[in-house]
Amino acid sequence: MLEVRDLTVRFGGITALDGVGFSVRRGEMVGLIGPNGAGKTTLFNCLTRRCDAGSGTVRYEGADLLAVPPHAIAAAGIARTFQNLGLFPRMSVRDNVLVGAHHRGGAGFLAASLRLPRVRREEARLRAEADGLLDRLALAAVAGHPAAGLPFGTLKRVELARALAGRPRLLLLDEPVNGLNSAEVGEFAGTLRAVREEFDVTVVVVEHHMGFVMGTCDRVVCLNFGRRIAEGTPEEVRRDPGVMEAYLGAAV
Numbered sequence: 001m002l003e004v005r006d007l008t009v010r011f012g013g014i015t016a017l018d019g020v021g022f023s024v025r026r027g028e029m030v031g032l033i034g035p036n037g038a039g040k041t042t043l044f045n046c047l048t049r050r051c052d053a054g055s056g057t058v059r060y061e062g063a064d065l066l067a068v069p070p071h072a073i074a075a076a077g078i079a080r081t082f083q084n085l086g087l088f089p090r091m092s093v094r095d096n097v098l099v100g101a102h103h104r105g106g107a108g109f110l111a112a113s114l115r116l117p118r119v120r121r122e123e124a125r126l127r128a129e130a131d132g133l134l135d136r137l138a139l140a141a142v143a144g145h146p147a148a149g150l151p152f153g154t155l156k157r158v159e160l161a162r163a164l165a166g167r168p169r170l171l172l173l174d175e176p177v178n179g180l181n182s183a184e185v186g187e188f189a190g191t192l193r194a195v196r197e198e199f200d201v202t203v204v205v206v207e208h209h210m211g212f213v214m215g216t217c218d219r220v221v222c223l224n225f226g227r228r229i230a231e232g233t234p235e236e237v238r239r240d241p242g243v244m245e246a247y248l249g250a251a252v
């Protein structure tokens with residue numbers, strides 16, 4: 001469903017991605033790992049059209065993803081979360097989640113300005129769906145609370161809820177368990193596994209937490225200095241000498 005081929009991205013003299021290729025099958029959960037600066041976020045930025053590829057191809061559901069304009073990514077079925085949380089701090093948790101559904105409102109500008117009954121029905125439907133998500137991710141109690149001031153672990157779940165509100169087919173998670181304690185990591189992993197089944201989503205997850213990646217993903221791709229150095233099952237990648245070397249002997 002997602003096929004990345006020979007993807008190269010340069011920032012001036014820095015080659016952030018150097019001929020990277022891999023594919024993700026529908027329904028899979030793939031971990032993207034690699035030391036700092038390996039190119040993981042750049043890859044996500046390419047997939048969500050936040051940065052341009054110098055060369056290479058990305059095909060998503062058979063279509064050329066690199067030809068999709070950035071604003072059409074959500075409508076193409078792709079949602080992402082951010083390393084440093086991309087929430088609006090003063091908005092309530094519910095409204096933050098509703099932002100994730102913005103592209104699903106079909107009413108035009110005029111109908112929305114006049115607040116026609118159709119628009120109100122649509123808003124009520126999206127709101128009910130958002131409340132369902134808040135329930136599902138144990139966020140109902142904080143639905144009306146501004147995002148600012150909530151515990152980090154809660155905000156990570158709000159980000160997941162917001163991404164799911166767009167009804168994506170492909171979910172890109174950038175360091176979803178970074179900053180969580182080990183109990184929270186375990187909980188998030190369980191939630192993610194369940195949500196993936198319930199929402200029938202394909203997941204690509206960038207994460208430094210090896211326990212999370214190895215225990216949650218079906219396959220793992222490892223980047224180093226912009227190149228793909230290993231790909232396989234978590235066990236294969238864990239034992240790969242190149243991966244061990246990339247992490248300078250750190251336990252993976």
Ligand SMILES: Nc1ncnc2c1ncn2[C@@H]1O[C@H](COP(=O)(O)OP(=O)(O)OP(=O)(O)O)[C@@H](O)[C@H]1O
Pocket residue numbers: 011014015016034035036037038039040041042043
């Ligand atoms: N906008 C940019 N301008 C210049 N260089 C950039 C830009 N974005 C990324 N880079 C460089 O590209 C390389 C890859 O960075 P990237 O953020 O994709 O790595 P990463 O694997 O996500 O790292 P981390 O795990 O630390 O988040 C790095 O050398 C980084 O400094």
